[in-house]
Amino acid sequence: MNLKITTLIENNNDINNLLFNEHGLSLYIETDGMKILFDTGQSGDFIKNTELLKIDLSKLDYIVLSHGHYDHTGGFRKLVDEDYTSYNLIVGKSFFNNKYKIVEKDNYKYIGNSFDKEYVNQNNIVVKYIKEDIFYITENIMIFSNFKKSNDFEQINKIFQIKQDENYVADNFSDEIVLVVKHEKGLVVIVGCSHVGIINILETIIERTGMSIYGIVGGTHLVEADEQRLKTTMNYFKEKNICILAMSHCTGKYAVEKIRHEFVDEFIYNNTGNIIEML
Template identity: 65%
Template sequence: MKFKITTLIENNPDDNLKLYNEHGLSLYLEINDIRILFDTGQSGDFVKNAELLNIDLLNLDYVFLSHGHYDHSGGFRAFVDKVKVSYKLIIGKKFFNSKYKCAEGRSYKYNGNSFDEKFVNENNISIKYIEEDMFNINKEIMVFSNFRRSNEFELINKKFKVKQKEGYCQDDFSDEIVLGVKTDKGFVIIVGCSHIGIVNILDTIMERTNMQIYGVVGGTHLVEADEARLNATLSFFKEKNIQVLGLSHCTGEKAIEEIGHQFGKKFIYNNTGNVISLNV
């Protein structure tokens, strides 16, 4: 299988300081003949980086948006305005929930998408809402949602809210979707932020598919993990013998440092411009 992951934008700068970076995530996936854009960062600068990296965004088959937070979907409007191409948009069933973040003094700051369903329809974009637990794109590529909570150490941060008619309620991130690529060595899982918990996500996928997890690429939201949660998560990675950990974004500096220390060559610091080529 030909499987290549290029990080178009991420919080941290590229090694040569020639690309744009920002708090956000966007990945370009080449899986045999399928081309996928996974998340769009917050500003649309990932499009400029794609040009600098000689990546042609005109050949996309799918655009996946992992959840409705600005740092993963904010660049989509700019992308649509700049790149006129036919593809299928894949999002979770509650992607257009009105998302907010609780700030100091009980104020609420908008934290969601830069566009709505009307914008998608006006631009004649084909859309698939993921309601199923598992949805097959093809024999190798799957989408997962509706993750089961299997532990007590991964708690959803209470500062994330959804605005409803009666007020603000806790965001349960039921819009979050994850991409899985089936290989001879097991699943490679592509995640956006893992708000529901990376262990919950991986546990659910293994339970549903009865397959080993070979690699994880993306954000794990360990930036807010205390020592107990971090230790439990890394123990899980070891117990499940995960061989590739291409992590960054919301994983956080402390967790990145500890994962690098404990996992050595299995860990890949997936900053802006990084390329992961998997021999699977």
């Protein structure tokens, strides 16, 4: 089964500096007869990049939004407003939580979606809210949620909050979902930000499927990792013999450079415009 992943937008620019880039993530995935858009970046500029990359968004089968932060969902409204509505939308069960970030004591900044349930309904978009542990798009394409905690060092940053009425509570990212493609070589795990911890995510997937991880693509939120967590994470990648480490966005520059140095053959600089193909 062929798998092709094109990074439509990401924090870093493309090699020739011809595409738009921004703090955010959007991936275009072609596999198992499906065309899937995974996240929509921050502004909608990913749409301009699809035109430059000759990608036709009018033939999308699914849009998967990994979690309800603006840098992953901000471009969705622009996509809809440009009359791209022929797909099914997949989001986590608590995707429309009111998400905030503590910028200083008693100062909260809204970092959630630019649209709500009413907007989705008004535009007649078919939406699937993921509540189950595994949802099958096809036999070979799965959505995972409800990740188990398997360690003590992957802690969710308490600066991320949810507003409930007039109160703020720590966000446990129950809305976070992950796309997994079953390939002959193993599982390819496509992540948005991995707020719940990349090892927690991978361990949950391995436990539920009994299969090995071949590759990781996307954001791992190692931007927050201290040296010990980063070292433990890289040792885990080695133990699991993961062959593709195409990390970007919230992985952070320091972690990316450490992983690049440690995994010379496995590392892929997954910047804007990068294409990963597995035959």
